[in-house]
Amino acid sequence: MSDNPIRILIAKPGLDGHDRGAKIIARALRDAGLEVIYTGLRQSPMMIVEAAMQEDVKAIGVSILSGAHQVLVPRIINLLHEKGLGHVPLLVGGIIPENDVDELFQLGVAGVFGPGTSTSDIVSLVQDVVSSNKNKINYSA
Amino acid sequence: MSLTKQIISGDRRALAQALTLIENDDHSSQHILTDVYRHTGCAHLIGITGIPGVGKSTLINSLAKLMRKSGDKLGLLAIDPSSQFSQGAILGDRIRMKDLLGDEGIFIRSMASRGVLGGLSSTTAAAVDLLDAAGFDRVIVETVGVGQSEVDIASNAQTSIVVLCPGLGDSIQAAKSGILEIADIIVINKSDYPEVNLTKSYLREMIDIGSAAQTSGSETQNIIDDINEKLDTDSSIWEVPIITTVATTGEGIGDLFEQLLAHYEHIKSTGEIIRRRHSRLRAIFESQLRKQLYTKLSQMLSEDYCLRQLEVIMERETDPYTAATNCIKHFETNYIGDED
Incomplete structure (x- = not known):
């Protein structure tokens, strides 16, 4: 059934307290018809991966403005693989210096959004990433 | 497997x-x-409902921590509303349930209401069954923040908790039909706010008047006394407790848990639980019938058929009411034809 809403987790990992960006993204995704599970501030990588597992989301978006992306993103990706959720695309938004973007892609991040990215770009990338990932998810009962 | x-x-x-x-x-x-x-059929099914922002999720966060101390495994379903315009949703109940992550004895799932107006989604009952079968001792359903009349939770839960807070209105608000009627336990959260005693007395009055209105043949002055006496002697009557809590500090949560256990014991010992199971399954059965019948009907009545009917209605050769009746007749004929 292709018309089921896409469920996505939006999370703020680590200690930064600026969630306006994450809230705007959550709102834009909601207005595009997605179901956004928003978990609030100061989430550890473990909390994010656990929530993604329980909610069975089709994608995870994290907003990082603290500069800790090189620490937090590898931990989230490792935990996703440990929990058998390696197929769930991880998208990263926030203050990510140009020089770090390639490193994040090499870790397996599906998309990086810096300041100024339009919300419509983000929405369509999320939809693309999820629909191209559909075949990989094994739902055999 | x-x-x-x-x-x-x-x-x-x-x-x-x-x-x-x-x-x-x-x-x-x-x-x-x-x-x-x-x-299924082993878990204690608990519903928590109340207006938006009254503290349902925070209350669950505190209550769940206490339940975990007594060793109960918990399945939580948190329903939030879908947008009528985009069908999207922001499911934010997890924000208040931060203390519950990382505990293997708790499973939390957020669900969007997906167009259903009764405070739940159309698949909540089925999701409850899954959590029940997965072996959780208590399954807690948090409804959408509701208004006055969204009472679907009552037919899904064995114990319904209605959460209010001080300053919401007077005794007439409390006397109206709606969510207060379904309460097995009433919680006044945010009870560190002013006027908590006023709210409590309105609610107490509402409950006493309700009990009095159900009895007949007593002198008006004696009604309340009679009720109190009856409550003391007749253990088959559940007196709805009003509990004051401050969910953020955990104040009063112990009382709530105690009353929750007491209510569960009460419905088990009086046989009320059988009646509630019965009405829950009946609601599920009837909603399945409606759904399957509607699907079947939509499959059998082609788009062309509906458009033709509309044309005739537009021409005023028939009216929408007769047309609907004719549709059903058309369906019956075709359906019976199929079975042959």
């Missing part, structure tokens, strides 16, 4: 995936529900 066996054996990821299939009404969902049905 089948998905159902994985769920029964406590595989949390399998449970999460099955919940998605059920929520999306996937073709395999009926198969899963049929398989798990015989494993």
Whole structure:
């Protein structure tokens, strides 16, 4: 059934307290018809991966403005693989210096959004990433 | 191993995936529900409802921590509203349930209401059954923040908790039909706010008047006394307790848990639980009938047929009421024809 809403987790990992960006993204995704599970501030990588597992989301978006992306993103990706959720695309938004973007892609991040990215770009990338990932998810009962 | 066996054996990821299939009404969902049905019926089903912002999620956060101390495994379903315009939703109940992550004895799932107006989503009952079969001792459903009349939770829960806070209105608000009628336990959260005693007395009055209105033949002055006497002597009557809490500090949560256990014991000892199970299953059965009948009807009545009917209605050769009756006749004929 292709018309089921896409469920996505939006999370703020680590200690930064600026969630306006994450809230705007959550709102834009909601207005595009997605179901956004928003978990609030100061989430550890473990909390994010656990929530993604329980909610069975089709994608995870994290907003990082603290500069800790090189620490937090590898931990989230490792935990996703440990929990058998390696197929769930991880998208990263926030203050990510140009020089770090390639490193994040090499870790397996599906998309990086810096300041100024339009919300419509983000929405369509999320939809693309999820629909191209559909075949990989094994739902055999 | 089948998905159902994985769920029964406590595989949390399998449970999460099955919940998605059920929520999306996937073709395999009926198969899963049929398989798990015989494993259901063990959990204590608790509903928590109340207006938006009254503290339902925070209350669950505190209550769940206490329940975990007594060793109960908990399944939580948190429903939030879908947008009428985009069908999207922001599901934010987890923000208040931060203390519950990382505990293997708790499983939290957020669900969007997906167009249903009664405070739940159309697949909540099925999701409750899955959590029940997965072996959780208590399954707690948090409804959408509701207004006055969204009472679907009552037919889904064995114990319904209605959460209010001080300053919401006077005794007439409390006397109206609606969510207060379904309460087995009333919680006044945010009880560190002013006027908590006024709110409590309005609610107490509402409950006393309700009991008095159900009795007849007593002198008006003596009614309340009679009721109190009756409550003291007749253990088959459940007196709805009003509990004051401050969910953020945990104040009063112990009382709530105690009353929750007392209510569960009460409905078990009086046989009320059988009646509640009966009405819950009846509601599920009837909603399945409606749904399957509607699907069948939509399949059989072609778009062309509906457009033709509309044309005739537009021409004023018939009216929408007769046309609907004719549709059903058309359906019956075709359906019976199919069976032959």
